[in-house]
Structure formats: structure tokens, C-alpha cells
Amino acid sequence: MTVMTYARAINRALAEELERDADVFIMGQDVGAFGGAFGVTRGLQERFGRRRVFDTPISENFLVGGGVGAALTGLRPVVELQYADFIAVAMDEIYNKAAKWRYMHGGLFSVPLVIRAPGGLAGGAGPEHSQSPEGLLLSAAGLHVVTPSTPADALGLLKSAVRSSNPVVYIEHKGLYGLKGEVPDGEHLIPIGVADVKREGTDVTIVAWTSMVHRALAAAETLAAEGIQVEVVDPRGVRPLDTDTILASVQKTGRLIVSHEAPAPGGAASEVAAYVAEHALDYLAAPIQRVCGADIPIPQSSDLEQYAIPSVDDLIRACRSALSYR
Amino acid sequence: MATRDTYRGLYTGMLRVATWEQRLLRMIEEGRTSGFYHAGRGQEATAVGATMPLRRDDYLLYDHRGMGHAITKGVPIDRLFSDFLGFREGTTGGLGAGIVHIAWPEAGVLGQSGTLGGSFPIAAGAGLSALYRGTDQVVLCFFGDGASNRGTFHESANVAALWNLPVIWLCENNGYAVSVPTAEAISVAQISQRAIAYDMPGTTVDGMDPIAVYDAVSAAVERARAGGGPSLIEAMTYRYRGHYEGDPQTYRTREERDEWEAKDPLVMFPRRLIDEGYADEQWIEATRISVSEEIEAAAATALQGSKPPVSRIFDNVYA
Structure with missing residues (x-):
């Protein structure tokens, strides 16, 4: 390495x-x-x-x-x-x-x-x-x-x-x-269309990619201190989408949050959510949540742009909300 | 330079194209295939004259009027019929192809972009590829006067000239982009003038004269093969039928059509062969008969084909 x-x-x-x-x-x-x-x-x-x-x-x-x-x-x-x-x-x-x-x-x-x-x-x-x-x-x-x-x-x-x-x-x-x-040193190939579970957990699944993987991992770390085990699934690509890995995780945790920087409308989170709703609705203990970018163009200001994408706190709140759903 | 064989070859080539199209139009009338066809009648001298100078391993991106380019480059004509019929014997294996998307890699036929002007960057890329691989292949990219206005032409012509890519940009100027006349859509009197902006040779030729087209393209091919870079050739031509089958053609006059029909290459060129001593009446007649027989045999072969199973639509999405 x-x-x-x-x-x-x-x-x-x-x-x-x-x-x-x-x-x-x-x-x-x-x-x-x-x-x-x-x-x-x-x-x-x-x-x-x-x-x-x-x-x-x-x-x-x-x-x-x-x-x-x-x-x-x-x-x-x-x-x-x-x-x-x-x-x-x-x-x-x-x-x-x-x-x-x-x-x-x-x-x-x-x-x-x-x-x-x-x-x-x-x-x-x-x-x-x-x-x-x-x-x-x-x-x-x-x-x-x-x-x-x-x-x-x-x-x-x-x-x-x-x-x-x-x-x-x-x-x-x-x-x-x-x-x-x-x-890894030497030849390192990752097949296209295969997700990676970046952190294992049993209570709630966050499907996220690129930058949001890291925010999801930070949220998982914070929540672990409270005894909440978050599983972070990085599909590593949206086409093809590794639906098998996502389904397996949701079947285990019963809760799904999907997160990306792009706004939710027309975003790939909707595809993940729809797929899970079609194939694993019976496993869900809480509504699926899309924690995505605001439905606006991204502001130029380097301060304001941060409010256009989900924060670690947004993910933490979503996880808590999923866990408290009755 | 054009020899006796060139003259005869051009006539035979044009006749094959026109006869093939005539047979296809019958299939359309018989309801065997859709009317989504942009007939090339009238433009044979340009399509055939420009394609004949190519080698088999040169690349072709044809345009959506007539199949003269593809037939001349070597796509088997029975398979062309099969594509229109939606039969599995077609080049697309039954997926169906009309005036676009027929391809034949072994003869360098790379297909066609269905969005007008989409072929320009691909042609430049194929030219870049030939240069990269160190071959002396050239690329012939056909387009109409209408497509000449796409921004993709600018990007592709610029890199072609900048990098000396072996590309021949061949504009078939037939005077109309569907219904809009060139004078209402193009800022210059001749599209070939635009070559100046890219510092490449630009020339306008009589697109009803197969020899004029053949000579101009031969010179451009020779130049491109030798590393001299791209050329823009504009062939002035005319389509005798509508943009599509059933086009009311309210945008042009009978007089204008008569004027161009008097230049019909399939009428004028055989006379020229005889006048200039390249062929006699007997040869012309024998050629007509053999071409008719060839096309009829190809049609008969194609009509024996069959449609693919529905599962065909799921094939070839990915390699």
C-alpha cells in the first residue's frame, strides 16, 4: 500500500x-x-x-x-x-x-x-x-x-x-x-458497476457517492457514539447501478437514505429510491429519504455554495428521523 | 485523371444507385417498408463521383440523401434492402436502418449521425485516428447545405486544418434545407468560401457532372494521403424528389425543377460517354440490362429474409 x-x-x-x-x-x-x-x-x-x-x-x-x-x-x-x-x-x-x-x-x-x-x-x-x-x-x-x-x-x-x-x-x-x-501497489482494477460498502452497520443505510461518501462516514462516526450503526454504501457509479448490494443493505437495515450533491429532482437518488421502493418496500421500517442538493443553481460564493449541498448534520438528522419513525 | 474505365465506372455506379432506389421506392409503395426515406434521385453524380476515388480501407460518413455513397463504397445492396425491410440480413442485423445507421466496417463505412452535423466531429476523430496509427487512410464526410450551419462543422474543420487531418468535407448543396432555401440560411454565396476561414482549400464544382466531382475529390484525396490536410468541396446539385416521400414541395417551382432535370446525370452522362468515345450504345444498353438484373436479384434475395425475434431489441446495447 x-x-x-x-x-x-x-x-x-x-x-x-x-x-x-x-x-x-x-x-x-x-x-x-x-x-x-x-x-x-x-x-x-x-x-x-x-x-x-x-x-x-x-x-x-x-x-x-x-x-x-x-x-x-x-x-x-x-x-x-x-x-x-x-x-x-x-x-x-x-x-x-x-x-x-x-x-x-x-x-x-x-x-x-x-x-x-x-x-x-x-x-x-x-x-x-x-x-x-x-x-x-x-x-x-x-x-x-x-x-x-x-x-x-x-x-x-x-x-x-x-x-x-x-x-x-x-x-x-x-x-x-x-x-x-x-x-494498492501493483495492478489494481475495480470492476465497473460493483458497489463498495464503505462502512458496515445494521440500523440505517446511506447510499452516497463521491464527496457525500465522506460526509456519510462522518455522520456514521458521530452516530456510532450514540449506538446507532450506519451502513454506508458507495455504488461507485450510477450506470450500471449495483442494485444487488443496495437491496441487500436495505434488507438488513430496513432504512434508506440516498445522498448526492446534485438536487433531488432528476438526480440519481430518485432512481435508487424508486428501485428500492419497487423491490424492497416490505423491508422498509421508515420512508426513504433523499438528502440531496438544494433545488437551486449553485451559488458562486464559496460560503453560500456549502448550503446548496447536504451537510454532515443533514445526514445525521435524516438518520435520527428514520430511526424514530413509527 | 479519369480514364475510360473511370467514365464507365461512374456511369455504372450512378445507374446502380438510381436503380436500387427505384426498386426501394417500389417496396415503399407496396407497403413493405416505411416512407421515411430521403430519395437521392438527381444527386447521383455527386454521391458516386465523390466516393469512387476512395480506397476500400478509407472511411466514409455518408449523409441522409440517397444511398449512393454507401453503395459505391461497397455495402452489399441486398443487405441495404434488408435494412430498409427490417430483416435480420441487414447490416444492423434486423434492428432496421433507413437512410441512416447502415454501416459496413470492412469497407470503411462508419455509419451516420442521425442528428445533422453529428458526423463532423466523428469524421475528424477518424482522421485523427488514421494519423495516430500512421496509416495513409483518408476520411470522406458528406453533409448537406443545411448541416453546414452546425457549430460542429466549425470545431471539426478547425482541428482538421490545425492538425492536417486527412479529411475531405464534401457538401452536397442541393439548394434547400428541407424547405428553407440556402439564400435564407447561409451567410455566404458559396459554402466553399468558408474554407478560407480554416486556411484549407475550398472549391465549388458542378455536382451534376460526375467527372468534375471525381476530379476534385481525387485531388483532395491525393493531397490528404500525402499529409497535406483537409479540403472542402461543395458540389452544386439538386434533388428531383421531395425531402421525404410525400413532401408537397410547395417551396419550389416547376420551372426550377425542369431547369435542373435538364441536367439529369443519368440522361446527360451516357450521351457524353458516346460523344466522347468512351462507350457506344450497345455498351450502354448492356450495362442497363446487367444493372437491372443485379438489382432485381438483390431485391429477390432480400425479400426472402425474415424479421428478427423481439429479443433483438435488447442486443448490442453494450459490447
């Missing part, structure tokens, strides 16, 4: 995959000599050359669509959207091209494309540079959407994404770049 940051783990995944497979290349805005807007691709161009790691113009439609074209013709591009919010700029390329090209052309092609998309609050980045748009992609059949919350998951999920024959949107959280954690 080595301790490294979330950003460093992403960088390591990219370096290992560039080293392993000559068909892998990286393109995006500022990913070359500059090393990425958040420093995530630092050193990669220097090590692998300008042919493998290069800058593009500010052209998100080309960035993703060009990635699809390269993927259709035998390569494995990793493209970086500078902010996950820019998914909206390249939506036709993501939603209609990357996701559907294989299906609509009769399975004659595969689209081994990774779209890295830094999401989440970053301290005053504002309404168009702070969002968590995974819910926008829930209906994109053909696409995978992964959401790492720890350095080890960031490494293992990205390596799997690069090796996948399917298009993968990899939503990394900007606020977690500096987070340190233990990362």
Missing part, C-alpha cells in the same frame, strides 16, 4: 494505461505541458510525448465526437472535459453518439472511450463549474457512468474504464483531488 492523493491516483491510472497500451491517448484542454486545469495530467506529456498526450482547442463537441471517431477506428481515447458541467456542451456527442453508435449501427462497432469529467463543488467555482451531472446521463443506455470517492477507487475504476469496450463517463470530484488514501 502507498498513500497518495485522489488526483495522483488518477494520474497514476493514466500513466499505467498509457504505458500498457499504445492505442490509449489523452486529449483535452490544457492536458499537455500545462498538466491539466487541476494538475491531474501533470508530467504525462513529458513522459509519453505530444503524440499520446495533447491539447485541443476549446471544442467540446469535437473533443467527445472526435473521441468517438477515434474509438470506432481502433483507438482508446481518454478525453478530458475541463468541468463535468461541460457535458451539457457536448451532450449530443455523449448522449446520442458515444452511447448509441454501437446499438444503432447493429453492434458493428464498439466505442472504447473514456470521458473524464471533474464535477462537484470546488470552492466558489459557480453554477456552471460545480455541478454533479450524473443524473443527466441516467437514461443514456449504452453508456457507463462511474463516480469514484477514494484514491484507490479512482485508480481502479479509471483503469477499468480505459480497458472497457464501452464508453465510460468518469465523474471525478474536484473537491476530493487533495484527499489522501491508501492505494
Whole structure:
């Protein structure tokens, strides 16, 4: 095990995959000599050359669509959207091209494309540079959407994404770049679509991803002192959603809270809640609660933005409410 | 340069495309397939003339008018019928494909974006891929005058020129985006003028003359293969049928249609073959017969196909 940051783990995944497979290349805005807007691709161009790691113009439609074209013709591009919010700029390329090209052309092609998309609050980045748009992609059949919350998951999920024959949107959280954690040495792969129980518990389940995993763990720690055992399930991606792990946890605890930074309407928490309601209603001892972002655009102020996403206290209150429900 | 074989090949190619379409229209009339078809009658000289200079391993992104590009590039014509019929023998294995989404990777046919202008970035990406892999493949990307206005063209033309990508942007300017005439939608007199903005060659050719199209594209292909980068070619053409089958065509006059029909490549080009000594009446007649037989045989083969089981809709979502 080595301790490294979330950003460093992403960088390591990219370096290992560039080293392993000559068909892998990286393109995006500022990913070359500059090393990425958040420093995530630092050193990669220097090590692998300008042919493998290069800058593009500010052209998100080309960035993703060009990635699809390269993927259709035998390569494995990793493209970086500078902010996950820019998914909206390249939506036709993501939603209609990357996701559907294989299906609509009769399975004659595969689209081994990774779209890295830094999401989440970053301290005053504002309404168009702070969002968590995974819910926008829930209906994109053909696409995978992964959401790492720890350095080890960031490494293992990205390596799997690069090796996948399917298009993968990899939503990394900007606020977690500096987070340190233990990362296995050697080859570390995490299968796409497999949840991880970040903390075991018996009384209430919190399903959360990226930054909210850490707030859920903090809430669980506080509640443990009161004798309440919270189970924290990180699905590590919303498409495919590991419903088996979520169901098993709810069947054990009988209580479900789903939490993400994005607002509840149209968010992936609704999908989790609906699935559990359809398949495990009889196990529920309390109503399902969505503890999600406020239903507003994210304010620019770095103070106010914190009120747009759920806090540890919000999660604690939700857990207590679930436990006191009669 | 075009040789006797080129002339003859262009005529045979155009005839195959037009005869194929005629047979498809009969299937539509017979109710065997839907009328969601954008007929290419009139535009054969552009589709065939531009596609013939390609090698089999070059890439094609066709547009949604006629199947001339796909047929010329080598998609088996019986399978094309099968796609329209929704039969499992089609290129999509029974999922169905109309004027978009037919593909044939072994002949470099990458398919088509159903959203107009969606093919531009994919073509640029395929060009980038050829360059990355160190091959001398080129990409031919067709689009209409209407799609030329998408922002995706700007992004893709810019990177293609910036990085010397081997892409030929081929605009089939038929004067109308469904019902809106080009003069009401495009800021320049000729779409090829836009090439100047990207510092790439731009040229306008007579899209009713297969030789003019063939020569222009051949030069662009040669340039792209040699590392000279992209070109924009605008072929002035006209569609003889509506945008779709059943289009009332209230937006254009009978006189205008007559004027363009007088330039019908399927009437004019065989005369030119004879006048310029590339073929005689007998060859023309024999070609007509053999093409008709080929298309009829392909239709007969296709009509023996069958629809897929309902479970087909769940296949190929993921690799």
C-alpha cells in the first residue's frame, strides 16, 4: 500500500494505461505541458510525448465526437472535459453518439472511450463549474457512468474504464483531488458497476457517492457514539447501478437514505429510491429519504455554495428521523 | 485523371444507385417498408463521383440523401434492402436502418449521425485516428447545405486544418434545407468560401457532372494521403424528389425543377460517354440490362429474409 492523493491516483491510472497500451491517448484542454486545469495530467506529456498526450482547442463537441471517431477506428481515447458541467456542451456527442453508435449501427462497432469529467463543488467555482451531472446521463443506455470517492477507487475504476469496450463517463470530484488514501501497489482494477460498502452497520443505510461518501462516514462516526450503526454504501457509479448490494443493505437495515450533491429532482437518488421502493418496500421500517442538493443553481460564493449541498448534520438528522419513525 | 474505365465506372455506379432506389421506392409503395426515406434521385453524380476515388480501407460518413455513397463504397445492396425491410440480413442485423445507421466496417463505412452535423466531429476523430496509427487512410464526410450551419462543422474543420487531418468535407448543396432555401440560411454565396476561414482549400464544382466531382475529390484525396490536410468541396446539385416521400414541395417551382432535370446525370452522362468515345450504345444498353438484373436479384434475395425475434431489441446495447 502507498498513500497518495485522489488526483495522483488518477494520474497514476493514466500513466499505467498509457504505458500498457499504445492505442490509449489523452486529449483535452490544457492536458499537455500545462498538466491539466487541476494538475491531474501533470508530467504525462513529458513522459509519453505530444503524440499520446495533447491539447485541443476549446471544442467540446469535437473533443467527445472526435473521441468517438477515434474509438470506432481502433483507438482508446481518454478525453478530458475541463468541468463535468461541460457535458451539457457536448451532450449530443455523449448522449446520442458515444452511447448509441454501437446499438444503432447493429453492434458493428464498439466505442472504447473514456470521458473524464471533474464535477462537484470546488470552492466558489459557480453554477456552471460545480455541478454533479450524473443524473443527466441516467437514461443514456449504452453508456457507463462511474463516480469514484477514494484514491484507490479512482485508480481502479479509471483503469477499468480505459480497458472497457464501452464508453465510460468518469465523474471525478474536484473537491476530493487533495484527499489522501491508501492505494494498492501493483495492478489494481475495480470492476465497473460493483458497489463498495464503505462502512458496515445494521440500523440505517446511506447510499452516497463521491464527496457525500465522506460526509456519510462522518455522520456514521458521530452516530456510532450514540449506538446507532450506519451502513454506508458507495455504488461507485450510477450506470450500471449495483442494485444487488443496495437491496441487500436495505434488507438488513430496513432504512434508506440516498445522498448526492446534485438536487433531488432528476438526480440519481430518485432512481435508487424508486428501485428500492419497487423491490424492497416490505423491508422498509421508515420512508426513504433523499438528502440531496438544494433545488437551486449553485451559488458562486464559496460560503453560500456549502448550503446548496447536504451537510454532515443533514445526514445525521435524516438518520435520527428514520430511526424514530413509527 | 479519369480514364475510360473511370467514365464507365461512374456511369455504372450512378445507374446502380438510381436503380436500387427505384426498386426501394417500389417496396415503399407496396407497403413493405416505411416512407421515411430521403430519395437521392438527381444527386447521383455527386454521391458516386465523390466516393469512387476512395480506397476500400478509407472511411466514409455518408449523409441522409440517397444511398449512393454507401453503395459505391461497397455495402452489399441486398443487405441495404434488408435494412430498409427490417430483416435480420441487414447490416444492423434486423434492428432496421433507413437512410441512416447502415454501416459496413470492412469497407470503411462508419455509419451516420442521425442528428445533422453529428458526423463532423466523428469524421475528424477518424482522421485523427488514421494519423495516430500512421496509416495513409483518408476520411470522406458528406453533409448537406443545411448541416453546414452546425457549430460542429466549425470545431471539426478547425482541428482538421490545425492538425492536417486527412479529411475531405464534401457538401452536397442541393439548394434547400428541407424547405428553407440556402439564400435564407447561409451567410455566404458559396459554402466553399468558408474554407478560407480554416486556411484549407475550398472549391465549388458542378455536382451534376460526375467527372468534375471525381476530379476534385481525387485531388483532395491525393493531397490528404500525402499529409497535406483537409479540403472542402461543395458540389452544386439538386434533388428531383421531395425531402421525404410525400413532401408537397410547395417551396419550389416547376420551372426550377425542369431547369435542373435538364441536367439529369443519368440522361446527360451516357450521351457524353458516346460523344466522347468512351462507350457506344450497345455498351450502354448492356450495362442497363446487367444493372437491372443485379438489382432485381438483390431485391429477390432480400425479400426472402425474415424479421428478427423481439429479443433483438435488447442486443448490442453494450459490447
